Amino acid sequence: MDPATEAFLAHRNLLFTVAYEMLGSVADAEDALQETWLRWVDVDLDTVRDQRAYLVQITTRQALGRLRTLSRRRESYVGPWLPEPLLTAPDVAEDVELADSVSMAMLLVLETLNPTERAVFVLREVFGLEYDEIAGAVDKNPAAVRQIAHRARAHVAARRPRGDVSADESNAALEAFRRAVETGDLQRLLDVLAPDVVLLTDGGGVKPAALAPVVGAGLVAAVLGRIAGTASLRTAQVNAGPALIVRLDGEVDTVIALHIDDGLVSGLYAVRSPGKLSRIEQERQLSR
Structure with missing residues (x-):
């Protein structure tokens, strides 16, 4: 070489x-x-x-x-x-500063x-x-x-968003969120969502998506409740943080990245734009 x-x-x-x-x-x-x-x-x-x-x-x-x-x-x-979601290797989350810098929440701050x-x-x-x-x-x-x-x-x-949580706390919140979305149980969803949770959805003008932020546990739970029974859900580490990969008929339909604060989901970033999901199966090695 x-x-x-x-x-x-x-x-x-x-x-x-x-x-x-x-x-x-x-x-x-x-x-x-x-x-x-x-x-x-x-x-x-x-x-x-x-x-x-x-x-x-x-x-x-x-x-x-x-x-x-x-x-x-x-x-x-x-x-x-x-941002286009990244399926990140497990070791990325171990570098706290790097993980924070590639999180969906931080990338949106950098957009400003x-x-x-x-x-x-x-x-x-x-x-x-x-x-x-x-x-x-x-x-x-x-x-x-x-x-x-x-x-x-x-x-x-x-x-800068708050949300300095341990890996165990993050995994517990993600699993509770997955079960709540999978069952469509409204009370379970309300239990895991922060009262002022914000859901952002990006359909890129191609897939149906809310054109403005959805704010509040009740409204967000109502949106998420529509997923139950129609899709398969898999937990993943996306942008060095907890996420759900939602599949319909075997194809990736949505990637939902979570921001967790005090054990509750305070931010949801749902990417549906097909152009941003074509590389989500490829795990990325990041470094600094």
Whole structure:
């Protein structure tokens, strides 16, 4: 294996994680990595001091260009936009900071940042790059990057969802939720849902989905009650957190990611858009 290929493959999981956290889309992250590879093979490796940082810089530039285009498209999206769900390996959840950074709840918070703020936040807070390394990726000077990082950090802190729960508590809540949805038992659903639970559904304008958030345990339970008896349910780890994969006639119909707070389900992210479910069977290795 030539040195360029060896270096790229050694850091591929890291580069995919960077691109996915910036874009919220597996397909777009893979495209960003392809562009990174095409640029990387033309680099004189003798001039590269830190291959990891250099590859992250290339990936960030590619993701930034795509993110600016995607941000404009999402403004006209039909109903709530949700990230493309990832079936993640069990070890991802063991890295608490990484797991938090790829959760559905956190990715939606990152959507409220502008593209440069998002890139700076991800590279600094999640991957620990130095300000001068980030500056090379976002075409800013280190002083400006430091200011952007401070602003983005404060923005995220004000919107960061609660929900620091143990694995046992998370698994117990997920199993209780699965049983309640499977049986359609309204009281069971109300017992596991937080009173102010919020359900977001993304049908991409293709599948039926609520065009606005569904708020409150009663309304959310009524929506979930329609699933009972019509689908098969499997628990899974999606975006490093608890989730249900819903199948109709053997095909994946919906992926529901859960946000758990104080043992109750406080957030539900139901992805139904077919284009976002075509890769859900493929387990992803993430790293930082």
